[in-house]
Amino acid sequence: MTDRTHDLNLIVLDMAGTTVADDGLVERAFEHAAGRLGVEPGSADHAAKLQYVRDTMGESKISVFRHLFGTEELARRANSAFEQAYAELVDGGLVAPLPGARETIEKLRADGRTVVLTTGFARVTQDAILDALGWRDLADLTLCPADAGGRGRPYPDMVLTAFLRTGAVADVRHTVVAGDTVYDVLSGNRAGAGIVAGVLTGAHDRAALTGAGATHVLAGIAELPALLAPLDAEPV
Missing domain, CATH: 3.40.50.1000 (HAD superfamily/HAD-like)
Incomplete structure (x- = not known):
């Protein structure tokens, strides 16, 4: 030393x-993105994906979506929908x-x-x-x-x-x-x-x-x- x-x-x-x-904005934006990719709200798949999002808070969002949706194309679609939804929540004063x-x-x-x-x-x-x-x-x-x-x-x-x-x-x-x-x-x-x-x-x-x-x-x-x-x- x-x-x-x-x-x-x-x-x-x-x-x-x-x-x-x-205040739950990440989860709300994720639910919007998941819906855009056909994940049924209330389904076991939706619940499992949402739990993974909670568990990986802080990780790069595109990395999270790569894990959840498997392909780069689906991950980028999900990430784009997520970013759009989050921006709308921000614009709404939330x-x-x-x-x-x-x-x-x-x-x-x-x-x-x-x-x-x-x-x-x-x-x-x-x-x-x-x-x-x-x-x-x-x-x-x-x-x-x-x-x-x-x-x-x-x-x-x-x-x-x-x-x-x-x-x-x-x-x-x-x-x-x-x-x-x-x-x-x-x-x-x-x-x-x-x-x-x-x-x-x-x-x-x-x-x-x-x-x-x-x-x-x-x-x-x-x-x-x-x-x-x-x-x-x-x-x-």
């Missing part, structure tokens, strides 16, 4: 379930920030940290959410799977892309990742982030997050600045 101190200046935050309230999310991001940036917002959605959906919330200029950078070579979580690609594009830290261990799903946690750990915080405002509970390797678990994203302040002075 060297006698260096933490310089936790790169903060990579998930959106839906972590900084943005989901998206909101989680408590303290905007203030937390503003606080982190005011403290000199670089904040990156990531998502498993396509860019068009991410932009629709950012526009609906008035968040276009809130973070330093926003990333979707396509911005990182096409692979979403649990791959480390978006975290590593944030590291490379921002140049905010010299050591990936000085990166902080926070998210509400095991996929966020796995992505952060696989990227080598020093702090990987699970957040209890979304899809997965404390046991799932700690089981995936979360270094910390927060009740909400508003707790993040207070977590980081004393860690900045600790040796790496």
Whole structure:
């Protein structure tokens, strides 16, 4: 170990379930997409597919649809229908920030940290959410799977892309990742982030997050600045 101190200046935050309230929008959009592909509502197939969507919250949506529908053509049709339905829900005013999310991001940036917002959605959906919330200029950078070579979580690609594009830290261990799903946690750990915080405002509970390797678990994203302040002075 060297006698260096933490310089936790790169903060990579998930959106839906972590900084943005989901309130079942993903499930509603999925049900629309499934219907478009002939999955009968109320059927055992529908129930099984919906449960898989719940279990894989945080994963790239196109990856989820590839698993559910088998072929690339069907996956892309499902993903297109999903994105359209989700955008309509966003346009209908059914998206909101989680408590303290905007203030937390503003606080982190005011403290000199670089904040990156990531998502498993396509860019068009991410932009629709950012526009609906008035968040276009809130973070330093926003990333979707396509911005990182096409692979979403649990791959480390978006975290590593944030590291490379921002140049905010010299050591990936000085990166902080926070998210509400095991996929966020796995992505952060696989990227080598020093702090990987699970957040209890979304899809997965404390046991799932700690089981995936979360270094910390927060009740909400508003707790993040207070977590980081004393860690900045600790040796790496």
